[in-house]
Amino acid sequence: MTGPCGHLVCESCGQLDQVRQRCPVCRTERGTLFKVYLRAHASQAADGAYEVLSIADLPDEVLVRCLCFLELRERLSGPALVSRRMAALCHSPELLWDVDTGKMTSLAALRSLALWLARHAPHVRQLDLCPDSLLEEDEGSAAEAALTACLAAAGAGGQLTHLGLEGWIPNLEWLAAMRSLRSLWLDSAGELRVSAPVGALSSLETLSLQGYYLDFEAGARLPASVTWLRLIVTDPAGKEMPRQVSELPQLARLYLTEYFDDAGLAPLSRLSSSLTRRCNT
Numbered sequence: 624m625t626g627p628c629g630h631l632v633c634e635s636c637g638q639l640d641q642v643r644q645r646c647p648v649c650r651t652e653r654g655t656l657f658k659v660y661l662r663a664h665a666s667q668a669a670d671g672a673y674e675v676l677s678i679a680d681l682p683d684e685v686l687v688r689c690l691c692f693l694e695l696r697e698r699l700s701g702p703a704l705v706s707r708r709m710a711a712l713c714h715s716p717e718l719l720w721d722v723d724t725g726k727m728t729s730l731a732a733l734r735s736l737a738l739w740l741a742r743h744a745p746h747v748r749q750l751d752l753c754p755d756s757l758l759e760e761d762e763g764s765a766a767e768a769a770l771t772a773c774l775a776a777a778g779a780g781g782q783l784t785h786l787g788l789e790g791w792i793p794n795l796e797w798l799a800a801m802r803s804l805r806s807l808w809l810d811s812a813g814e815l816r817v818s819a820p821v822g823a824l825s826s827l828e829t830l831s832l833q834g835y836y837l838d839f840e841a842g843a844r845l846p847a848s849v850t851w852l853r854l855i856v857t858d859p860a861g862k863e864m865p866r867q868v869s870e871l872p873q874l875a876r877l878y879l880t881e882y883f884d885d886a887g888l889a890p891l892s893r894l895s896s897s898l899t900r901r902c903n904t
Contacts, residue, residue, distance in 0.1 A: 733769035744780025
C-alpha cells in the first residue's frame with residue numbers, strides 16, 4: 624500500500640515500520656506497530672489530501688499478522704463475527720498452529736471445542752487444554768464424553784506435536800491416536816493414572832507427569848524415546864520411584880519433586896550411562 628494512511632507505524636516515535644516486531648528507532652515492544660497511520664494525518668485527511676482508510680482496506684497478510692496478537696477465543700468472539708473475510712482470516716492455518724483454550728468451565732464450551740477441532744485439527748500443532756475439575760462432578764459422563772471427543776478430534780488431525788492437559792484428565796485411551804506427539808504434559812488435579820497407551824507414543828521426547836499421586840497400571844510403561852522427564856508428586860507419601868523410569872534408555876534429563884527420598888531414587892543407578900542431569904524442583 625502507498626501513502627501515509629496505509630502504512631503501519633510505531634505510536635511512540637511515528638516511524639513507519641511495515642511488518643517488523645520492534646520499531647527500529649525506539650525499540651518499542653511489538654503490538655504498538657500494528658496501528659493504522661491515521662491519527663497523525665487527520666488534518667490532511669479532513670482536507671481531502673489523503674483518503675481515509677479503514678482496517679478492512681489492509682491486505683490479508685497484514686490483517687493476519689495483527690490477529691496473531693489475539694487469543695483464539697478473542698479472535699472467534701470478535702473479529703470473526705465481522706464479515707466472512709475476517710472469519711476466514713481468523714482461521715488462517717498460521718493462526719491455528721498453537722491453540723490454548725484457557726480454563727474451560729462448561730459442558731457447552733467442551734462440545735463447541737470438539738466441533739471446532741473436528742474441522743480445524745489438521746492445522747493444529749500445539750494444543751493446551753484446561754478443563755475444570757468440577758465438570759466431572761457437575762456433568763459426569765456427558766462432560767467426559769465431550770472432553771474425550773475433543774482429544775480424539777485433535778488426534779485425528781494427525782499433526783499434533785504437543786499436548787498439554789491440565790486439571791481434569793479422563794482415562795488415557797485417546798492417546799493411542801496421537802502417534803505424532805513429541806511433547807506431552809499431563810497435570811492432574813488429583814490422582815494421575817498412567818496406562819498402556821502412553822507407552823505406544825514412539826515419537827515422544829518430552830514428558831511431564833504431575834498429580835497428587837502417580838499410579839502406573841499393570842503393564843503400563845513409558846516410551847523408550849523419552850529424553851526429558853518431569854515427575855511432580857504432591858503426596859508426601861509418594862516416595863517410591865516408578866520402576867518404569869529406570870527403563871528409559873535415552874533419558875538425559877530428569878526433574879523430580881523433593882518427596883522422592885534417597886531409597887526411592889535407587890533405581891536411577893541403572894541410568895548412569897544416559898542420565899546427564901537430575902534436578903529436584
